[in-house]
Amino acid sequence: MSATVLFGLCGALLVGLGVYGLIVQPQPLRKILAFNLLGSGVFLLFGVIARRGAAAGFGGDPVPQALVITGVVVAFAATALAVALLLRLFEVSGTVTLRADDGEGRDA
């Protein structure tokens, strides 16, 4: 099992954990963390592809690396927005549940 395959499996594992957390965990903060796991898994996959696409002389294909950097920034912005909304929700309502209290659309 070469390094790339190992990292690829690791990335897939992270993606799986992230999706599981995002779907199953009821609390928003855990969902945000799960999203970050998911994002990390996808970026790891990108890295694996960069490594596999390495041409002679380069350590890795530069294009996926550029994409990963952009992706990290996007994920960071997403997390920041989500956390800001969460904090504001806590400030306004005192709880952080996503469950609606007036019976409209019960969701976790």
Add this chain to the structure above:
Amino acid sequence: MLTTTPGGTWLVLALVVPVAGVLLAMILRGRHAERIALVLMPAGLAIAVAIAAGVMATGGPLSYVLGGWAPPLGVALRADALAAAMMLTTALVIGAVGVFARANFATPASASGARASFTFWTLLLAVWGALNAVFLAGDLFTLYVALELLTFAAVPLVCLDGRAETLRAALRYLLFALLGSALYLSGAVILYGMYGTLDIVLLSSLIRAEPATWAAGALMTAGLLAKTALFPLHLWLPPAHAGAPPAASAVLSALVVKGSFFLTVRLWFDVMPGVPGDAGAQLIAVLGAAAILYGSVVALRQARLKLLIAYSTVAQIGYLFLMFPLAFDQGTGQLESGAALSGGLMQAISHATAKAAMFMAAGLMYAGLGHDRIADLRGIARALPVTVIAFGLGGISLIGLPPSGGFLAKWLLLSAAVTTGQWWWAVVMLVGGLLTSGYIFLVLARAMGATDAPLALAGPVARSREWITLALALVSALLGLVALTDLDFLQIGRPVAGLR
């Protein structure tokens, strides 16, 4: 397609102008945000018209290669007739929403009011810029970034009033959209791994039908469907669109969901036309048909007007996905651009204008009555006749009565259903029209009910807001007349030269 064409500069301007507006607004702060937005709207409309004229004149797409670096290393912006039509619609709707929102968000009475006003205008420009980026971007990763920008700009629009339930709705929207975009990104990863490029034109010539492509396509499509709120992934839409202020709901329902829909069209028609096959197209249309049936029935049972309109959006989004199997050509095994695609796009445009007008009308009715309970709408037709007429005209476009754009779309799609022999989709469309007429006339009947004394309005309703709502509804109701002109609107769906 891989070089800059004359007229390509307009594409850059279409992105730069809204973004510059956002930055300027953040620097100047306060009331300047509104002024900047109102100045830039006509400019943006002019740019969209210029792009459309350029596409029609050359008969092919405009393209611009950033920095002169050609793909696969560089990034290209491309505008074909599809993109030009969507950009025009966006500019029109955002302009109308801007005029409409001046009363709501113009005079900040308190500190929080000022902050909401500033946020609204800045986000409006941001949504516009992101939508232009979605329509123009020429490779899948730029599309991902543009899509994320769109989501980030749209989410805070939901919770502008700061209440707990809208914050919850916004958070739910954001998290579900993030799940969708993560799936999309993983699909893009796989595609890059297989083919070494993400540029749409290059990818379309390289793509083969194999397991990795299937997986990538499925992941990307599912992610985009989550962002478009296709049944059964619509959980975030009703509370988000109903909880936002009316101007924001108009933009969210009319334009933001069209962004991810447009991406689905790009993916299926331009990147991998031979991959979905008949089964894939039928599956996605089955979800669409379920959305139409389910959304319409649930809309009929709603007690609040804004929720009814939100569920109507859920139903109308289903219509957009009916065009995929109708564009499938059994002979070549590919999705062909043609009458079905034109019909689907016409449906998207007419729904955008009609739904924006309806949300604006609902906002005016709320302002006039102080509530939006459907059962207590009696007397509003006498008090705000222009508003109710605008709502009715928007409804006519949704039902698909001539001469609206909805009718033209329905005609094109029905013709495609007949020529490809797929009767069941024709039946779905006709039944959907009947169900739509059910809830539209339900609202109109309640609104036209008579009260003993003339209704006293709970708050003043500016005439200019009523008239801009009516103007937008008229655009939607008369859009079908474009078929009477020389404009070859079917060109919208023609395959772009050199794309295959």
Add this chain to the structure above:
Amino acid sequence: MSTPSLLLTAALAFPLVLLLACVSRRVRARMPSLLVLAPLPALAAALLAVDAPPLAIGRGALRLTFILDYPGAILLGVAAFLWSMAGLYAATYMRGTPNHGRFTVCWLMTLTGCLGIFIAADMAGFYLLLALLSVGATGLVIHEQTPRAWRSGAMYLGLALAGESCVLMGFVLLAAASPGDGLLIREAVAALPASPWRDLTLALLIIGLGLKAGLVPLHIWMPLAHAAAPMPASAVLSGAVVKVGILGLGRFLPLATGLPEWGIALTAAGLFTALYGVAVGVTQRHPKAVLAYSSVSQMGLIVAVLGMGLTSGDVSAALSAAYYAAHHVLVKGALFLAVGIVAATGARRLWPLLVAVAVLALSLGGLPLTGGALAKYAVKGPLGEGLAGTLANVSAAGTTLLMLHFVHRLRRSAAQDAGATPPAGLLWPWVAIALACVIVPWGLYLWVPRGLVDNAFAPAALWSALVPVLAGAALALALQRWGRGLPRIPEGDIAVVIDGAVRSSIALAPSFVRADAVLRRWPVAGLAMLGITLAIGAAFMR
């Protein structure tokens, strides 16, 4: 632009301009007095612009074309006259009632749609005007805003939209089978017999247009709507608007090519409707309901004429049907308006009025020397001498019975105050239409050099017209004597089936809402997302 084309344009444009002018509140307030003028350009066009070159608007594929051929001209002329006189009647009738602004807007919408369809020559224009007509007519039906009016209006609109969906699908099929890009009706219908979807197209068109014309069992909206609308609106709805379905059938059926199976089916449906309308009509109490069922019956007969024309490939059936329909337009309009006048007349002035009404009513059954007899004679040709002809005679007897029943119920509905007189503004339009009922059929018979009616004065013809009338009169006497035991059938007879269907489907809706609550739970939606990913992937693999 030549005069005929100008007249054609004005026929459609003038009501449309009036409609748009209603945006201004002041114009809306004055509009009821202008309603009499709105159809006059159309009347002029019908008289002067027959067989003018087609008028085309727009340049794209969906160009709107308008044409005036003989059947269309006959119907346009009488319909325009009825609309005009009914408009004059309405100006007096609606004075002082609330919401007359809304009434005039709906009136003008219905008027534009109705007159426009008579001259529409392409499918897009036909459908557009049909939709305008339906929406306007719904507004007229629900005008009084009583629960009964709302129910009738909802039934009308729902069925009209369902019918229009069928018509739209039929049009799409027609357009797909017709050569070239255009949507001209003539070309499309000429290509219809050779179309691969011929049967489906015919079925959809007959269902959609038959619904508008009131074929059983699609007639259920007619008694409800025509009885619930205000008096002048009922007159034009029953008089002119139902003819839209007839004209549509005349235009869209490939009469030049004989299609025996379809023709026989259509004739059977028409004759069944003719007899059914009479059977249910005699059980009705309210004069307007009786008239509405009479309209159902008469429309059935006209459809049977078209059906016989389709069977034998007889193109002149369209002209005969138009002639018969034209007579019905005027008579039915006059009878409806008479209901309003009688309701305002006391016992002292009633008898002259009642005699005139009786003559008009009996002319529907074919009283000799009236326009009705001419009309019956005109359709004798297409109907032939076989079963269809016999049943048509039976239906004539039935119509006489129904009309005598109507006159009897009408007498009961006179005003309580014995000395009451109807306002002049109601009476004079009625007199004009009543005169037209006599003049127009005879005028057409004498002027139109088409050999519509060979010899209406022959004794054999007079005798054959008299027999059904006498038979009907005998049945009416029997009804008087033994009619108490007839069952009470509610207006709209089998509409109760629809009520039940609507109720049961409304009961389904809460389960959708409950399902919504489940589907919108986050774990369910998340799993659905994963499920869809897998499903799409599997679909791609095929």
